[in-house]
Amino acid sequence: MKQSLRCLSLAPSRSTSPTNGFTAASAEPSHPYAGLTQSSPVGILLRLGLILTTLLILGVFLVLPLVVVFAEAFRQGWHVYCAAISNPEALAAVRLSLSVTALCVAINTAFGLSAAWCLSKYRFFGRNALISLIDLPLSISPVVVGLLLILVYGQHGWLGAILERWGVRVIFAFPGIVLATAFVTLPLVVREVKTLMETEGSEEEEAARLLGANGWQIFYHVTLPKIRWALLYGVILCTARSLGEFGAVSVVSGHIRGFTVTLPLYVELLYNEYQFSAAFAVASLLTGVGLVTLVVKTVWQHRINRKLNRGQDCLFEEASFPCASK
Numbered sequence: 660m661k662q663s664l665r666c667l668s669l670a671p672s673r674s675t676s677p678t679n680g681f682t683a684a685s686a687e688p689s690h691p692y693a694g695l696t697q698s699s700p701v702g703i704l705l706r707l708g709l710i711l712t713t714l715l716i717l718g719v720f721l722v723l724p725l726v727v728v729f730a731e732a733f734r735q736g737w738h739v740y741c742a743a744i745s746n747p748e749a750l751a752a753v754r755l756s757l758s759v760t761a762l763c764v765a766i767n768t769a770f771g772l773s774a775a776w777c778l779s780k781y782r783f784f785g786r787n788a789l790i791s792l793i794d795l796p797l798s799i800s801p802v803v804v805g806l807l808l809i810l811v812y813g814q815h816g817w818l819g820a821i822l823e824r825w826g827v828r829v830i831f832a833f834p835g836i837v838l839a840t841a842f843v844t845l846p847l848v849v850r851e852v853k854t855l856m857e858t859e860g861s862e863e864e865e866a867a868r869l870l871g872a873n874g875w876q877i878f879y880h881v882t883l884p885k886i887r888w889a890l891l892y893g894v895i896l897c898t899a900r901s902l903g904e905f906g907a908v909s910v911v912s913g914h915i916r917g918f919t920v921t922l923p924l925y926v927e928l929l930y931n932e933y934q935f936s937a938a939f940a941v942a943s944l945l946t947g948v949g950l951v952t953l954v955v956k957t958v959w960q961h962r963i964n965r966k967l968n969r970g971q972d973c974l975f976e977e978a979s980f981p982c983a984s985k
Contacts, residue, residue: 728939728942728943729946731935731936731939732936732939732940732943734936735936739936739940740940743937744940744944748916748925752920752925752941753944755833756902756921756922758833759833759840759901760898764898764901766841767844767845767849768893770845771847771848771849771890771893772852772890774793774849774853775849775856775886776856778790778853779856780856780861794850796845796846800906801843801905801906804842805906805909805910806910808829808839808910808911809830809910809911812829812830830911830913832913833918835911836921838911839904839911840908843900843907844901844904847893847896848893848896851892852886852889852893855886856882856885856886859886863885892956892960895959896952898952899952902922902945902948903923903945904921905924908923909924912924914928916928922945923945926938929941
């Protein structure tokens with residue numbers, strides 16, 4: 660630190676020049692919004708207008724619907740609410756949603772770690788095309804994803820007929836729901852882990868390799884501790900997205916009650932049957948999970964940002980003040 664400060668003291672100063680009598684900073688052009696300070700009347704009005712507009716939009720489009728969901732769920736009393744969420748069909752939908760989510764999170768975590776390692780540690784032909792291909796599920800409508808899966812794995816699809824001969828049914832069954840959900844949530848873990856891996860660099864892995872560590876030891880003892888926050892953040896996003904997936908699952912599930920109906924599909928069925936209290940009761944479960952996920956996500960994002968900022972500060976110090984690293 661003392662060396663860094665000594666290097667910093669050698670940097671050019673912005674103090675007043677003895678010859679011309681004005682500072683170097685005063686020669687810089689003024690900011691176009693320099694007059695809109697926080698203490699000026701125009702700045703205060705602008706700030707209040709932006710804050711009120713933001714709060715109004717959030718209140719109308721976000722807070723009010725959340726309040727309505729819980730208000731409608733408990734409008735007829737606690738007993739009706741408990742009866743709705745303890746219904747056998749509701750419990751079957753909960754079990755199916757949790758099973759699908761667990762499998763999708765496991766699949767996307769394994770794929771995300773492998774793809775992030777490959778894309779961040781190596782440079783090869785077609786790397787950019789592979790990155791774009793991984794991000795493809797984010798730009799395709801979930802309904803289109805479901806239709807594509809039917810064309811491939813349906814009874815008369817390219818692979819569906821072959822799988823049917825072996826007694827494997829994909830569409831309108833559990834495997835189809837897992838495929839649809841895993842496809843939609845595919846990029847979530849990769850994007851978070853890859854970004855942090857590229858920021859951290861590979862110097863520590865190379866040092867561990869020189870010390871004789873094998874690939875598994877390098878990953879478990881060096882890489883995994885560095886990316887754990889990004890990995891957990893990606894897993895949280897994947898979990899929330901898997902629980903709430905509707906479009907692709909609606910196409911491939913067949914809406915078979917008790918077998919292929921997830922929680923979002925069950926809410927739709929109840930609403931279409933005019934069972935509004937039960938529909939909002941089940942919807943409140945998904946809403947509660949979403950709110951908890953949002954809180955956890957915010958905490959992890961804060962930790963990731965703090966770690967990234969700390970790493971960027973270290974890189975800036977090494978690049979700006981070489982004598983500090985000696």
